[in-house]
Amino acid sequence: MRRLLFITTIFSVLFSQTYQSEIQPIWDNNCTSSCHISSSLNGGLNLSSSTSYSELVNVASQGYSGFMRVKPGDAMNSVLHQKIVGNTSFGDRMPKGGGNLAQADEEKIKKWIEEGALQSWSSGASSSYSFDFGPGGKIEVDSPINNQPNWSIESWVKFHQTPSAGSWYSLFIINDGTTNYFELSCDGNSTNFNVVINGSQNISNIAASGVFDNQFHHFFVEGDGSKVSFYIDGEKKGEIAYTANFPSASVKMEIGNGLDGSMDEIRIRNISGFDGVPTQRYVAQNGVELLYQFDDQNTTTITDNSGKGHNGNIVGQAAYEGDVYTGGGGGGTTEGIDVSFKSSDTFVGKVRIGYVPQGNDPNYWTSVTHKWPLADHSFPGDYTAKVWNSNINDGEAHLIVFVDSNNDDQWEPAAEYGDVSEPFTVTNKLGNAGTLTLMKGGGGGGGNPNTIEIVVRLNQDIGMGDVHVGVWYPGSNSAPDLVDNLDNQATPSPAQGWNFQLSGTGIVPSGGPYKVEAFFDQNNNDMPDGGEFIVNLDDIYTDSQGYAYTDIDLGGGGGTGSNLSVLLTVDGVADGINGQLYIDLLRNSDDFLLHSSQRGEMTPITDRHFDFNIQGVNDGETVYLEGLYVNASQEPLAEGKSNPFNWPPSGDIDLVLEKGTYSGPIKATITVNGTDESGSLSFRIFPEGTVITDEMPDLFGAIYGYDDSEVYSSPPSNEEIEINDLLNDVDFGIYPIVVWYDVALDTGWDPAEDPFAPGQLTLSSGQDAQVSIGPLNILPGPNIQSANLIGLTPNEGDDLTISVNVTAHSGPLAGEVGSVDLIYYTGSGSFGGIGCNSSTPGTYDCNIPGNNITNAGLAIGIDAFDQYGAVSSVGPYDVAVQFTSINITSVPAERYIMISVPANLSNASINGVVGDELGEADPKVWRSFKWINGAYQENAGNLAIGSAVWLISKDGASINADNGYSTALLSGKTINLSNGWNQVGNPYNMPIQLTDDSQVQLSGTVEQKLYQYSGGENYTESTIMQPGSGYWIYSSGSGTIKINPIFGFNSSSKQLASKTTIGWKATIEVVAGLQRDKVTAFGLHPEASNGYDRRDFHEPPVIGEYISAYFKHPEAGSLNEDIRLQGQDLYTWPLAIQTNQRGIAEISIPDIYGIPNYLEVKLYDPVSRIVYNMRDEASIRITSQGSENPYYLELLVGSSEQIEDQLDAMGVVPSTFELAQNIPNPFNPVTNIRVSLVEEANVTLKVYNLLGEEMNTLALNRSLGKGNHRFIWAGKDDHGNQLPSGVYLYRLEVMSRSGMPLYQDTKKMVLMK
Helix, strand or coil: CHHHHHHHHHHHHHCEEEHHHHCHHHHHHHCCCCCCCCCCCHHHCCCCCCCHHHHHECCECCCCCCCECECCCCHHHEHHHHHHHCCHHHCCCCCCCCCCCCHHHHHHHHHHHHCCCCCEEECCCCCCEEEEECCCCEEEECCCCCCCCCEEEEEEEEECCCCCCCCEEEEEEEECCCCCEEEEEEECCCCEEEEEECCCEEEEEEECHHHCCCCEEEEEEEECCCEEEEEECCEEEEEEECCCCCCCCCCCEEEEECCCEEEEEEEEECCCCCCCCCCCCCCCCCCEEEEECCCCCCCCEECCCCCCCCCEEEECCEEEEECCCCCCCCCCCCCEEEEEEEEEEEEEEEEEEEEEECCCCCCCHHHCCEEEEEEEEEEEEEEEEEECCCCCCCEEEEEEEEEECCCCCCCCCCCCCEEECCCEEEECCEEEEEEEECECCCCCCCCCCCEEEEEEECCCCCCEEEEEEEEECCCCCCCCCEEEEEEEEECCCCCCCEEEEEECCCCCCCCCCEEEEEEEECCCCCCCCCCCCEEEEEEECCCCCCEEEEEEECCCCCCCCEEEEEEEEECCCCCCCEEEEEEEEEECCCCCEEEEEEEEEECCEEEEEEEEEECCCCCCCEEEEEEEEECCCCCEEEEEECCCEECCCCCCEEEEEECCEEEEEEEEEECECCCCCCEEEEEEECCCCCCCCCCCCCHHHCCEEEECCCCECCCCCCEEEEEEEEEEEEECEEEEEEEEEECCCCCCCCCCCCCEEEEEEEECCCCCEEEEECCEECCCCCEEECHHHCCCCCECCCCEEEEEEEECCCCCCCCCEEEEEEEEEECCCCEEEEECEEEECCEEEEEECHHHCCCCCEEEEEEEEECCCCEEEEEEEEECCEEEEEEEEEECECCCEEEECCCEECCCCHHHHHHHHHCCCECCCEEEEEEECCEEEECCCCCCCCEEEEEEECCCEEEEEEEEECCCCCCCEEEEECCEEEEEECCCCCCEECCCCCCEEECCCECCCEEEECHHHCEEEECEECCCEEEEEEECCCEEEEECCCCCCCCCCCCCCCCCCCCEEEEEEEEECCEEEEEEEEEEECCCCCCCCCCCEECCCCCCCCEEEEEEECCCEEEEEEEEECCCCEEEEEEEEEECCEEEEEEECCCHHHCCCCCEEEEEECCCCEEEECCCCCCEEEEEECCCCCEEEEEEEECHHHHHHHHHHCCCCCCCCEECCCECCCECCCEEEEEEECCCEEEEEEEEECCCCEEEEEEEEEEECCEEEEEEECCECCCCCECCCEEEEEEEEEECCCCCEEEEEEEEEEECC
16 A cells, blocks of 8 residues: 555656646647737737736636636636637637637646646646544634625534533634634534624524534635625524624634534635535635645645635644545545536526425425525536435435526526436435436426416517417317417517416316417407417327426418428337427538427327428528427437428428437446445346336346446445446437345345345436436345235224234345334324234234224324344324214304314214204204305205304204214325315314414415304404314415325425514404404505405405404405505505494404504594594494495595595585485484584584474584584484384584574484384
8 A cells, every 4th residue: 555655646746737738738729829919819818828827717708797718617607618619608619710629628628627727736646635623723824804894704514523511612713802803613512503703793502413423514604794694504594784894803813723523625705605505626716815625634734725825823733534525535425415417508597406305296396305505507517516414314305406597596497497306215324316407397397287388489570569378178179268468568579488377277187189379469459360470289288297388489470481391200109108399490500509399299299290480591501400309307208300401491391200229338326335345236227117126126137237347345335337338229218227236246146145226227318328226235124014004994992903914024134023013193192102912923913002092083003123123114004993973062052153073974964963963954943054156055065074164053052973984194184175265174183273384284375364253253363273163264266275284294484374573453343232343454564565465364254143344455355454565655445344233333443552653543434424533532433224234434544644635635524514414314223414514613403303392412502623523313312212213303503602603404314113
């Protein structure tokens, strides 16, 4: 080993290379003879040997804003590389006129840039290290960012152990004893992290226990002039406001003081901005003031690789271990998921990677449980990354990679490039997600289910018009089933086209053929006319998620392009495949793309005819067609090119797509577990369709085999394997593959000692063959037969005994069965484990006591351990507990109650549930009501699980339902909602907390509020669904409530509306007799809108005796809560009071003091034309005839001036004296009498019978101000006695303050009993 190390060192010195020796000769031979010889010529770039390096590296491009001529470490974002390889987005290819650079020179320049664009480097093997802080070890350096307004500090850190109580890990600290103080540290007493700056500004007690796992984790702190932010592994952990500069201290910065661990890639910059967790070594770019990479293993001084000279002094013991990326030097990271991603399209954006665990739908970004934001990446290009989070468990998973073009942390597959990996396995913290190809339209998943996405393009300038699209369901021949349009669109269309996404019930998974039509309506008559651009497609098919995509280039009548007629055939692909067809028209001379089309098609496809309207192709040009047919996962199935032809074509162009073949290497990443022995790797590839389960297939059935001649002294870990000369002209496809680690070196598989794993080999166009395979393991575990665990139906309260067959695993290394445990969960929330006894060999009896067998439900599973401790598990499985009776609820006498049943019943009819206690259906004894299509229907509906009905009974009773079984706990329950109001109940016989979004999910159409009936107080808002109770919930369209009480959901969004924390909200309370409504609310919020939105809620339907207050909304109808956008001077809410109670109704705002004092709150009664100042009135009264006709008022909130202007405009202030006709008239039992005064006066108002006898004095010489005044007469005399029906007179006399008569009038009114 010493000799080998010595020879390696010598060769590293001998093969030292420089920019002048390797790169400059390329410029001298190709670029400086006539072009780039002066900074005043050709873009200001001088490539002479004396200046070229300084004019290239880290120098902003003059012609391409935002790009550098050479960006070290990033060839794809370097203008030099892009112009050399001929990326047309960067103008002409260089060099001009003299031919392209040699391929070897292009590769040499790209490699030089990606390895840091250094002036000198070594071509020999080199090692990278991290700094291991020993006892008392630390690094001291003069602070490179004193007094900087923008700054960032970051490092990879590996903690060898958790800090002990009383200890302190200071990763970075500056402390001169004053407020010039900065520290990033970990407190051993709490194991929490703290960031302290200037002695008083703190980000404190940041918990991150997962970092103490002896693996590298990324720490980042930055100040941007307004705040300081702290990140661990890409996740923001804390933030504080901070506008001062970085502390300027006279003492040195200390790094790693007290740390028991290692640090690597320490980078300090004079700029801010977090670009995500790095995936490769840093290079010295703009803004980097200090960069420690520890490659020289110096024991006294740390070299600053930034070139700024901020070298560090080592204090105490110095040691080195493996680099964070390479693991060189005897250590390094031993965990992570590797992924490669690429795209051939040209774009730039922030890359995001997400981890989707098994059980979550990998087609949606919302399924991601761990995220890693990366820096901007430039495409076309190929990239690799390694990601990890210590909370990831072993098991099957997917990765999503996409480019977040609008930086909103949401993947819009139709507009953003992305892809989803095939499933891969994480074992012992290692995984490989393979290579992902980023593209729009899903890239392997992500399109909206049950949706046809249509992109329409029109490349001519024909003025303004409307764009219309329509979709016909299969078999539909009349009007389109789905339509959409965009009005007033300018032509030509935008670069991305006009995008439509049409969804409907008739768009289903694997459906079709659908017909799609698009036209450009120039005369705005909403019809396609002669001369207008129109395209019809007849064969659109959806994928397995119900998604289809088509790109339409408008042509036809009125167009000036030429018609291209294509006859397409796809060979070698099985029938019945729903795929996407891409057809491109390219110029033959330079392969320039002239036209592109995409559409869904189903095989077989033979001589299928397509017409395209093509524009922009010159007559006489030679062109050709190129086609690609892919499956729903965007995997190529067939491809081909037409013969070149001259434009315009004279007839049909034949395009045949054939299943492609692959010749080239196989690449795989292999990790071997379960043995420490030396060995070699063997590969066997099987025909497509071969099924490989846990047992090894017949090795003689393999069509290709490879036995590696290399012998590993120890099992490989994350080893990159490349196999050449094995595959030649092999059809594209997905082939099963088996890999094993041959310990005996006999090229055979010995299950006793050879770890193995099945996987798949993907052969497709444009990339090397990739093997998707998990780590190799020796077969574990006992076999459990689950048949006796499925479909169990015990009786409530009876002991449950289960016999299960458990045998040793068939693998020779598997141990005998050691123990078997039954694991169970009950609907009441308890969890238990019971040991099972073996009655006969291979059979185990497990018993659950009867007190755990309840109608709340049961789930069971089996854990089996072998003699070595290896475990295998089956389940859990639902157990349907049978019952003969279940208590529902207590029904009060003569009061409405909404009821539901928390279980599955044999007879869920209403009569079947309540008949035993209340008798057969008899409207004189009891009645039930169900809300259907916006109205109550008596004796309708049923009490199936999740449903609820109204019930009212003459007598009270306790309701018990007969015969049924418990609700399944594991699969969850979905309650389907119709448009409008729905009566729902708890499906489970246990309380369900609606605010617990880990158990409950509401679809986007559902208002996030429940209402429960409470008798006289009408409705109250509820957050807990109790068993047996019923609730109102509103959905604007079809919706769902999903409940999963055991496994729950991966969600963090709050489901029910939370209390307002900004803006304000107040409640209107109305009372009539014994009825009360206390939940009507109005208010303002800065995130609300004046239209109907998620902060507004509908008024639930009423029943029985009631009073209801609600706001009339022009979009939504009747709202129980109406929150408006904050920021206007005046708000008006149209308030309606509705009741079936006769007499007086009182209105109040009990929490009016929650409304800001600068706002006036007034209520205008258009009946009496009276304005009430609600800040002065405890309550106001209105009359009700009990007719259920709404009584309308206007609620005004705003400044005093704005409200007065509004009232003046409404003519509220009277211009003449008036005694108005009473309202209502006739009346029973009360009526309103309005008196209008144009000045202050004394009034007398009396009621007489027709004989002129005085009945009641409503006002006697009462002093009233200018304005409208209301008097209420309840049909009684002065002694309170009720008067009989008849005609009565009421007379008004108005006198001035000085006693002069001003006005008098008499009117009739009719009291009817």
